Amino acid sequence: MTLSDSIVRWRYRLVPDHLLGEILTKRWVDNAIPLLILACVMAVFGSLIPDFFGAASVSNLMRQWGEFGLIVMALTIVMVAGGIDLSVGSIFALGNIVALTLMHVAELPVPLVVLFTMACGAAVGLVNGLLVGFLRLRAFLTTLVTLIIVRAVVDMILLKYAVAIAAVFPDSDFWFFFGEGYVLGLPFSVVLTIGVAIVLHLVLSRTRAGWHVLAVGGSRRSAHNVGIPVRRVICATYVVSGTLAALAGVLFASRLGAAGADIGIGLEIAALTAAVLGGNSLGGGRGSAAKAVIGSVTVMIMVNSLVRIGITSGGSSLLLGLVLLGAVMIDVRWLKNRQKFLSKVYVSPTYSALPAAPATDGASPYALNDRLRPVEAIGLDRIDGPEDVILDANDNIYVGNRTGDIVRFLAPDYDQQEVFAHVGGRPLGMAFARDGSLVVCIGGMGLYRVTMDREIQKLTDETNRSWFSVIDDSRLRLADDLDIAPDGRVFFSEATVRYEMHEWPVDCLESRGNGRIICFDPNTGTTRTVLKNLVFPNGICMVHDGQSFLFAETWACRVSRYWFDGPKKGTVETVIGDLPGYPDNINRASDGTYWLALVGIRTPALDLALKMPGFRRRMARRVAPDEWLFPNINTGCVLRFDESGRVIETLWDRSGDNHPMITSMREHKGHLYIGGILNNRVGRLKLDGVDETWTAKRSYWGQS
Template sequence: MNVSETVTRWRYRIVPDQVLGELLAKRWIDNAIPVLILLLVIATFGAAIPDFFGGASLGNLSRQWGEFGLLVLALMVVMVGGGIDLSVGSTFALGNIVALALLNVAGLPLPVVVVGTLLCGAAVGLVNGLLIGYLRLRAFLTTLVTLIIVRAIVDLLLLTYSVQIAAVFPDSDTWFYLGEGTVLGIPFSVIVAGTIALLLHLMLSRTRIGWHVMATGGSRRSAYNVGIPVRRTVCLTYVVSGIFSALAGLLYASRLGGAGADTGIGLEIAALTAAVLGGNSLGGGRGSAAKAVIGSVIVMLMVNSLVRLGVTSGANSLLLGTVLLLAVAIDVRWLKNRHKLLTEVYVSPTYAALPPAPGTDPGSPYALNDRLRPVEAIGLDRIDGPEDVILDEDDNLYAGNRTGDIVRFLAPDYTRQEVFAHVGGRPLGMAFAADGALICCIGGMGLYAVHPDRKIEKLTDETDRSLFSVIDDSRLRLADDLDIAPDGRIFFSEATIRYEMHEWPVDSLESRGNGRIICFDPATRTTRTVLKNLVFPNGICMTHDGVSFLFAETWAGRISRYWFDGPKKGRTEAVIPDLPGYPDNINRASDGSYWLALVGMRTPSMDLALRMPGFRRRMARRIAPDEWLYPNINSGCVIRFDENGRVLEVLWDLGGESHPMITSMREHKGHLYIGGILNNRIGRLKIEGADPDWTGPQSYWSAA
C-alpha cells in the first residue's frame, strides 16, 4: 500500500463523511439556522446590555413574548396551510378594544368577555376564510383589505368608547391575573402561549386535521385529488388565526388596561418576520410550532434590545424589514437547494480494500466448472424474483416474489402452485420454526411469521436505537435473512440502515458498515441489536453447536462466525475472509457442512474502485445509476464449506446460462433448490452422494 492510499484509508476511517448527509436528511435541520441566529442574538445583546439576563428584564420580556408568540403561531398556522394573513395586527388591536369595552363599558362577567373577544377574532378569521378558502380570492390582497377594514373598525370603537374605558377601573383579580399573574414564577401569558404551541405541534404532527393542513399547504391540487376538503381546511386556518390574534389582544388588554390608536400597528410585519425567520415556509406545507416559537423569541429579543439601547423606532422598522428580506431569501434558496445539496453529499463512499481475490484456475478450490448446467427449472416464468427458497417436511417448496406473495409449489412434481400468503413488501429470507410457522424477513417491513393456518403475524419492525446515531436506526429498513437458535431466538440481518430495499446498489457504492444483526426473542417479545457496522450482512446460518452462527458480509466478500452463547460468547472470528465473489445466503448441508450462494463475482475494476472513494463519489453524482460500475452478476456460483473455512465443493454456471445471480440455495432430500432475486424460476439440481432423506426442518428440530 503506497503513501497516498494509506492517507486515503486513514482519512476515510477518521472523518465520518456520512454524518453531513444524515444531518441534512433530518426534518429538524430546518431549525439549525434559526437556532444559530438565536444564539448569536443572545450572545450579542447579552454582552452589550447590562443586566440583560436579570430576573426583572426576563420577566417583562417574557410577558410581551407570550402575546407576540400567539400572533406568530396564528400566522404560522395560515402559512403552513399555504396562505398568509396580514390582518393579525389589526385583529390583535380589535381583541384589545373589544375586551376592554365588554369589561369596562358593558360590565359583562369575565368569562363572557373572554368568549366575546375570541368570537370577534373568529369572525374576522371566518371572513378571511370564506373569501380565500371558498371564493378563492388572493390571500395577500384579501387580508390586506381586511387589515384596513378591521383597523377602521378599531378606530371607530376608540372614538366611541375610549373615554368610558379609561374612566373605569375593573375590580377583578382574575382579570389582572391574565396579564400579570404567574404560575411557578412563569408569566401566565407564557403558559398560555406554550400550551397552545404544544397543542399545535401535536395537531400538525399527530392528527388528521394537521395532516390535512400540511398537505393542503404543500399542494392544494394534490390534496383535493386525494379527497381532502381543501376549502374547509383553508377556511379553518384563518379562523384559528383570528382566535389566536384576539387572544393575544385580550392578554395585552389585561396587562396594560388601555387602548390606543397605535395598538397593533406593524405587528403583522414583526410576526411575519418571526415566522419566516423561524423556518416556516412562505410557500406552505413546511412549518411547525417550534419554528414559530424560535422566530418569535429572536424578533422579540432584537426589538426590545434595540429599544433598550436607545435605537429609534424607524431603525427598528428598518432592521425588521432587512431581516425579513434576508429570511425570505434564505427560505427560498434553502427550499430550492436543500434536496440538491442532500443528493450531492448523502451518498458517501468509504475506503474499502478487499483481500486479493483467490484464483479460479485448475487446482484452486474455486476452479471453474459447469456443474450447474444440468439445473432443472421449476415455475419458469411463473414466479418473479424468488430471493430465498425453502421446503417443508411434506416436500412443498416455498419462495417469495416481487409482488409481496409467498408462493407454494406443491410436491411432488411442483407443477401446481398457490399463493400461500400475501405478506406485502418484499419477502426475502425464510426459516421454519419448531411449531411449523414460516418466519420471513420482509424488506421495508421487518420480521413476520406465517403460521400453519396461514395467519400472518408481525413479530417486530424495530430494534433499540443506537445512542449516538444521527439517523433513527430503530426502524427496520432492509431485514433480509434469518435463522433460528435452538431456544427459539431469531437472529436476522438488516443489510443497511441508510437505504431502502430498492436502493441496495447505493449501499454497494458506499461499501460502508451500514448493516447489523438483530435478535428477536419470542419468549419476551423483545428485539435488540447484536452486531453493528457490518458491510451489507446478507446471510445467517446456525452452526451445529447451537451457540453460534455464520454470517455473510456481501460487499466485504467474507464469511464470519459469531458466538451468541457459550464460553466464546460475544466473539467474532473470520471463517472465509477472501471469497472470489459477493456472498449471500448460507444454509446447512446434509453432511454437516454449509452451502453458500455468491450473488456476484469480484472484478479487478470493482476492487480498484473500492480503494478510490473519490472516484465512486463522482460517479454517483455525475452518472445515472444504471451506468454505475457494478460487480459481475452474470455467473452463478454455489460453494460448500465447513466451519473451519475449508472449501469442499464449488458449483459454477459460467455466463449464467442455467441460473444466473444466485442468492440462495437449500438442500432437501438429495437435491439442491436454487433461488435468485432477479430470476424467473427456481432451480433444482441432484447432488451426488447426498443423504436422500435429509431435510432442513429435521436438522433443526428433530431433537426438539
C-alpha cells in the same frame, strides 16, 4: 499496509462523514437556519447593547414577546393549513379595544371581560373561516378585506369610547396581573404563550386534529380525497387564530391600557415576517410551534433592539427589510436545494481494504469448472426474481417474487405454480419453523410468518433504537435472511439501515458497517439487535451445535460465526475471510457442511476503489448512477465449506447461460435448488453421492 493507506483508514475511522447526511434527513434540520439567524441576531445585538442579557432586559423582552408570540402562533396555525390570515393585526386591535371598553367603561368582572373578548376574536375568525373554509374564498383577499372592516370597526369603537377609556383607571389587581404579573418568576404572558406553544406542538404532532390540519396544508386535494373534512378543518384554524389574536389583545390592553389608533397596525406584516423567518412555509404543510417561537423571538429582538440602540426610524426599517429579504432568500434556497444537497452528501463511502482475492484456477478450491451446466430450469420465465428457495416436507418449492408474492411450485414435476401468499413487500430469506409455518424476511416490511393455512402474521417490524444513532434505526428497512434457533428464536439480518432495498448498490459503494443482526424472540415477543456495524450482513445459517450461527457479510467478502449461547456466547469468529466473490445465503448441506452462494465475483477495479473513499465519493456526486463502478453480480457460484472454513467444492456456470445469477441454494433429497434475485427461473441440480433422503426440515427439527 502503506502509510498513506493507514492515514486514509484512520481518517475515515475517526471522522463520521455519514452523520452529516443523516442529520440532513431529519425534519428538525429545517429549524437549523432560523435558529442560526436567531443566534446571529442575538450575538449582534448582545454585543451592541450593554446589559442585553441582563435580567431586567431579558424580562422586558420576554413580556413583549408573549403577545407577539401569540399572534405569530395564530398566523402559523392558519398557514400550516395552507391559508393566510392578514386580519390578525386588526383582531388584535379589536381585542385590545373591546377588552378596554368592557373593563373601563362597562366595568365587567375580569373573567367575563377575557371570555367576551376572546369570543369576539373567535367570531371574527369564524367569519373568516366560513368565508374561506366553507365558501372557499381566497384567503389572502378575504382576510385583507376583514382586516379593513375590523380596523374600521375598531376606529368606530375608538371614536365612541376612547375618551371614556382614557378617563378611567380600573382598580383591579387581577386585571393588571395579565399585563404585569409574574408566574414562577416569568411574566404571565410568557407563561401563557409557552403553554399555548406546547399545546399547539402536541396538537400538530400528536393528535388527529393536528394531522388533519397538516394534511390539508400539505395537499388539500389529497386530504379531501381521503375523507378529511377539509372545509371544517380550515374554518377551525381561522377560529383558533382569531381567538389567539384577541387573547393577545387582552394582554396588551392590561399592560398599557392604550386606546390609540396605531395599535396593531402593520402587525400582520411583522407576524408574517416572523412566521416565515421561523421556517413556516406559505401555502401550507410545513410549520410548527417551534418555528413560530423561533421566528417571533428573532423579529421581536430585532425590532426592540433597533429602537433601543437609538437608530432613527429609517435605519431600523432599512435593517428590518434587509434581514427579511436575506432570511427569506436563504430559506427559499435551502428549501429548493436541500434534497439536491442531501443526495450529494448522503452517500459517504469509507475505507475498506479487502484481503487479496484467492485464485480461481489450477489447484485452488475455487477453480473454475462447469458443474452447473446440467442445471435444469423450473418455472422458466414464469417467475421473477426468486431470491430464496425453500422446500417443504411434500417437496413443494416456495420462492418469493418481485411483485410481492410467495409462489409455490407444486411437486413432483413443478409445472404448476400458485400464489401461496401475497405479502406485499419483497420476500427475501425464508425458513420453516418447527410448527411448519414459513417465516420470511420481507424487504421494506420486516419479519413475517405465513402459517400452514396461509395466514400472514407480522412477527416484528422494529427493533430497539440505538442511543446515539442519528437516523431512526428502529424501523426495519431491509430484512434480508433469517434462521431459527432450536428454541424458536429467529435471528435475521438487516443488510443496511441507511438505504432502502433498491439502493443496495449505493451501500456497496459505501462499504461501511451499516448492517446488523437482530433477534426476534417469539416466546417474549421482543426484538433486540444482537450484532451491529456489519458490512451488508446477508445469509444466516444455524450451526449444528445449536449455539451459534454462520453469517455472510456481502461487501466484506467474509463469512463469520457468532455464538448466541453456550460458553462462547457473544463472540464472533471469522470462518472464511477472503472469498473471491460476494457471499449471499448460507444453508446446510446433507453431510454437515454448508452451502454458500456467491452472488458475484470481485473485480480488481472495485477492490482498488474500496481503498479510495474519496474517489468513490466523487464518483457518487459527479457521475450518473448508471455509470458507477458496480459490484459484478452477473456471474456467481455455489460453494460448500465446513465449520473450520475449509472450502470443499465449488460449482460454476462458466458459460453463464444456464444459471448465471445465484443468491441462494437449498439441498433437498439429493438435489440442489438454486435461486437468484435477478433470475427468471429456479435451478435444480442433481447431486451425486449424497444422502438422498436428507431434508433441511429433518436436519433442523428432527423426524416428525
